[in-house]
Amino acid sequence: MDNAIIQLNGLTKRFPVGSGYFTALSDIDLSFSKGEFAGLVGPSGSGKTTLLNIIGSLDVPSVGEATVLNHSIAGLNQKQAANLRNHHIGFIFQTYNLLPVYTVYENVEFALLLQKMSATERRKAVMQALEWVGLTDKEKSRPSMLSGGECQRVAIARSMVKKPEIVLADEPTANLDSKNSHHILQTMQKLNDELGVTFIFSTHDEKVMQYLKRKISLADGRVVADELAILSQ
């Protein structure tokens, strides 16, 4: 695929365990194009998080090649990796991981403080992101005052505020009830549609599956299926 923004070739990840190794991912070949809405599906321990971390340049492959936005992950130094994450990749976590001492606004703004941006530009971008997730009225709230669903929407705004090419969401609905899960997914779906951002999820949540345009099944660190979904709409 020539317009692939993520390309994984023969990717293997081993973790040292005791005196030997544990192979968390083995020989993964995958590629993602711009605008995908794809899910890594598999039971706990199948390697979903490990794979997302490598794509997100938080970790490096043991063997094989991971190319993200034309950068070879293994070849990036700490600074370049940080720069890639800062400008091009957004993260969403299962546990939201908002910073409790900061307001909703400040949590979203933080991602931009690392970039050179004027205060007015920043304000505009943050309000825009909060608007995408429908939380403009909560800008002054602290995370502790929000529901789980609202927290996750703040996290989405935080990942989206810098308008990244790729958003990596690790089990984003695992802590949410059904109603909130759907709301979150619809929000992300809308952003995917409107802004063309590539979303890659990890999940074993059935509710998520129905939104996926592509479903990649992992088992014991291997890709066992890679199918395009026939969207039921």
Added chain:
Amino acid sequence: MIKFLIKGILRDKSRSLLPVIVVSLGVFLTVFMSGWMKGIFGDMIDMNANYTMGHVKVMTRAYAENEEQIPNDLALLDVDALTRQLSAEYPNVEWVRRIMFGGLLDVPDENGETRAQGPAAGRAVDLLSPDFKEAERLNIPKSLVQGRMPQQQGEVLISDEFARRFNVAIGDDISILGSTMYGSMVVPTFTVCGTLNFGMAMLDRGAIIMDITDAELAFDMQDAAGELLGYFKDGQYNDDEALLMRESFNAVYSDVNDEFSPQMVRLRDEATLKQYLEMADNMSAMMVMIFVIAMSIVLWNTGLLGGLRRYTEYGVRLALGEEKGHIFRTIIYEALMIGSIGSVLGSALGIGISYYLQENGIDFSAMMKNVTMMMPTVYRAKVTPDLFYIGFIPGLLAMTLGNALAGYAIYKRKTAQLFKELEV
């Protein structure tokens, strides 16, 4: 970013409260202890200067060698001329002569027979000039228990303890069995006009204080004096200047081969005092060092705990594309801010309390009855300019060092590892 950090510090009490308390406590202790020590040592030095040493002191070489025997036969001669010369050469120094003497104090009854006798430690200083400087220096007006200051020749003050022991009343006559400068026995008689209590055994025991002219007359010491003391006119001992003065004076006036030639020593030359001064310096330095090390260890630990508590935050910040080095730097900035707050609080408190104790000393005289050292009985702190940084800088240093150590642990951790720890 800095604004962001400040908000975090202010809102997250657990991040700032303990370190601020630790730092301000440590800084407070350092500042207070050193103000306290400065005060006590300073008073001790002042007392030594006022009572015995002057800022500089001229004696004959032979007198200096046997000073504890008070050998007035070895006293300085031609003191008027010497004083004039010194005043001309060192115009910022005031020169005063003193005569110390030993002898037997004899209290006669109405028939002139000896009623009581005891060893006397005499001190003759200028008490009759109107400016009262020497009397103030020896703290005589405030030490008076009964009676009044001598107002004319022939009037003396004696130790209150002595007066009570021998039933000497104000207005009674006393005699002193002593010897003149030339070795002949004399028994001059004086009238007691007041009694004294300095509160220091060393000064009170057998004390008899008289005007210098009385001693000159009694012991045949016209134009002579055991000691010629110099005091800087601004009241402050200046060691550099004293040293210079000593060197230049001794080069001109002192002759190794002539034991009657005058010799100058400075305040700091006094052996025990020298030790005190060095001790004061060493103790301050040691305290600051212990403080920095101890505080650093404590703050390192609080830093580690705080760091652990904030792993989520660091993980998120990494994921958001912050560099590890930048995170490390923000940890240091935070430490600097928290350290400053704690150091300011600690310094303010330390200086405040030192100031209070400078104005209102604590009276230990009850406990010091039998101390034979020349020590103040009312302990006061002293606020000196260095109190403003002596705690502040170490406080900041300890906080920064402690957090740098803690932050380094985080910094060294692999990104992936840090990130892993982010997942519950």
